Amino acid sequence: xxxxxDPDIVNPEIAAFFADCPREARLGLMQxxxxxxxxxxxxxxxxxxxxxxRWGQPAYLTAATGAGTTLRLGVPKAxxxxxxxxxxxxxxxxxxDRFADDFSYEGNRAVLFQASAEIxxxxxxxxxxxxxTYHLRA
Numbered sequence: 001x002x003x004x005x006d007p008d009i010v011n012p013e014i015a016a017f018f019a020d021c022p023r024e025a026r027l028g029l030m031q032x033x034x035x036x037x038x039x040x041x042x043x044x045x046x047x048x049x050x051x052x053x054r055w056g057q058p059a060y061l062t063a064a065t066g067a068g069t070t071l072r073l074g075v076p077k078a079x080x081x082x083x084x085x086x087x088x089x090x091x092x093x094x095x096x097d098r099f100a101d102d103f104s105y106e107g108n109r110a111v112l113f114q115a116s117a118e119i120x121x122x123x124x125x126x127x128x129x130x131x132x133t134y135h136l137r138a
Contacts, residue, residue, distance in 0.1 A: 007037070013053045025081040028116035029058075029073045032083050035121055036060050036071060039128040043067075046132045057084070060132075068132035074110075082110040083124070085131050095127040 009015045018026055040049050040060075047065040051058060057074040069091060072084040085091035087109040096105050102123060104112040111127065113119065 007051075009051075011051065011053065014051060014058050017053065017056070017058055021075055021081070022079075024115060025075050025079075028081045028113050028119060029075075031116055031119050032073055032081075032124070033058065033060075035119075035124060036128055039125050040132055043129065043132055045136060049132075062132055067134075067136050069134040071128065071131050076106065076110070076112065080112055080114040082106065082112050083127070084110045085127070089131070089134055091127060091131045091134060094130060098126070099123055 009018065018029065021029060037049060037060075040046050045065065046062050046067045050061045050063040052061060053059065054070065054072060057072045059070050059072045061070050062068040069086045069089050074082050074084055076082050087107070090108075092105060092110065093108045095111070096103075096108075102120065103118070104114075106112055111124070
């Protein structure tokens with residue numbers, strides 16, 4: 001996929017995931033998806049994002065360059081929707097340290113949302129940059 005593009009969903013399993021989400025969650029998840037592609041487009045070292053289904057959730061990988069750690073989108077059992085990062089990274093913890101009062105978190109693995117109005121693109125862009133360039137920080 002071209003960096004920065006907000007591509008159509010071509011994988012039928014990913015399309016089915018979004019189609020099966022509750023309406024409000026789907027709206028928020030699609031906003032997060034677009035933001036991930038937008039941010040990636042401004043990071044040449046990331047290369048094209050690969051969208052795949054991992055653990056039953058849409059996942060965004062820097063497969064061509066290995067620059068980052070995987071981000072996933074999902075619907076937690078408690079409702080709403082979430083942006084997940086690998087729990088063995090510092091992505092969520094670093095973000096939570098900076099924006100502790102601005103978002104809800106599930107430990108060191110997710111930022112949780114109840115409504116798409118809670119998405120703050122300017123702040124979440126920092127989390128996405130951190131994740132997509134995670135392995136470049138060595």
